[in-house]
Amino acid sequence: MDLSVYKVETKATWCPGCGDFAVLRGIQTALTALEINPKDVLVVSGIGCSSNLPGFLKSYGFHGLHGRAVPVATGAKLVNPDLNVIVAGGDGDGYGIGLNHWVHAMRRNFNITYVVMNNQVYGLTTGQASPTTEKGQRTKSTPMGVIEVPINPISMALVTGATFVARAFSGDADHLAKMIELGIKHKGFSLVDVLSPCVTYNKRNTYQWFRERVYRLQDNGHNPKNLDDAIKKSYEWDAKIPIGVFYETDRPTYEDEEPGLKKGPVVSQPLGINQELGKELLKEFE
Numbered sequence: 001m002d003l004s005v006y007k008v009e010t011k012a013t014w015c016p017g018c019g020d021f022a023v024l025r026g027i028q029t030a031l032t033a034l035e036i037n038p039k040d041v042l043v044v045s046g047i048g049c050s051s052n053l054p055g056f057l058k059s060y061g062f063h064g065l066h067g068r069a070v071p072v073a074t075g076a077k078l079v080n081p082d083l084n085v086i087v088a089g090g091d092g093d094g095y096g097i098g099l100n101h102w103v104h105a106m107r108r109n110f111n112i113t114y115v116v117m118n119n120q121v122y123g124l125t126t127g128q129a130s131p132t133t134e135k136g137q138r139t140k141s142t143p144m145g146v147i148e149v150p151i152n153p154i155s156m157a158l159v160t161g162a163t164f165v166a167r168a169f170s171g172d173a174d175h176l177a178k179m180i181e182l183g184i185k186h187k188g189f190s191l192v193d194v195l196s197p198c199v200t201y202n203k204r205n206t207y208q209w210f211r212e213r214v215y216r217l218q219d220n221g222h223n224p225k226n227l228d229d230a231i232k233k234s235y236e237w238d239a240k241i242p243i244g245v246f247y248e249t250d251r252p253t254y255e256d257e258e259p260g261l262k263k264g265p266v267v268s269q270p271l272g273i274n275q276e277l278g279k280e281l282l283k284e285f286e
């Protein structure tokens with residue numbers, strides 16, 4: 001399958017050099033490598049520069065409310081489990097306003113892929129501190145420096161029950177596409193946290209800053225089946241920053257266990273109550 005099947009005429013409106021271009025390309029590359037037809041893909045987003053992504057990709061898309069992409073995606077997946085559902089958004093959208101939804105989706109293990117363009121600021125609203133901005137960093141909303149410690153999305157995903165946890169970097173495009181491909185292939189909730197520099201508002205966590213620090217976990221013999229090792233690695237930050245698959249495991253998905261889906265996807269089940277179901281329900285009152 002050729003990459004062009006996922007291209008639209010609309011030009012991405014991101015600033016030249018924004019890390020999100022590589023993520024868009026990575027999603028297109030992963031979907032074509034997996035030979036997935038655009039009609040079988042839904043990309044859901046919230047609000048933010050990164051959340052504009054569904055508009056730049058030829059597939060079904062849903063650009064929803066700030067922080068509410070994950071519940072929309074899980075709803076879509078529940079009624080149509082055959083759909084490949086990807087959530088695309090930013091750290092502010094997902095790890096800030098949408099954090100609660102993200103946590104519950106991980107423990108429930110919906111078979112969706114969450115690609116977070118983590119630029120460690122709120123880009124669209126011109127550079128306020130986000131939940132992943134580093135302590136001490138001066139931003140528009142923290143002119144004296146951030147006084148809070150940032151959240152660690154990789155550790156959070158690991159302890160909350162995500163069954164596939166990976167990190168990628170927009171400056172390593174092939175590896176990024178591979179991480180997204182593995183995430184989509186994985187059955188269960190997959191998080192791909194992408195270090196995706198905001199060239200306009202984050203002058204600290206730049207491409208150069210990451211290039212001096214990132215290394216590939218899999219080149220260092222990391223075993224992604226070992227949760228303890230994954231948690232240990234998730235705390236590595238600053239001097240050395242690991243990218244790659246931290247952890248992958250097998251656990252039944254929410255869709256696998258949902259009684260309402262035993263007879264197949266809701267979208268292909270008959271509407272209303274038929275005679276058979278009616279009788280079944282009445283039996284409860286006998």
Ligand SMILES: Cc1ncc(C[n+]2csc(CCOP(=O)(O)OP(=O)(O)O)c2C)c(N)n1
Pocket residue numbers: 047048049050051066089090091092093094117119121122123124125130198
């Ligand atoms: C409920 C609500 N709160 C705040 C906003 C304003 N807002 C829009 S985008 C955004 C930040 C997006 O940041 P992030 O998710 O990190 O994405 P980025 O723009 O960096 O890609 C904010 C605060 C909003 N639209 N709705």
Ligand code: SF4
Pocket residue numbers: 013014015017018019020049050119123124197198199200201
């Ligand atoms: S403001 Fe930052 S995140 Fe938004 S498009 Fe520009 S570089 Fe990208």
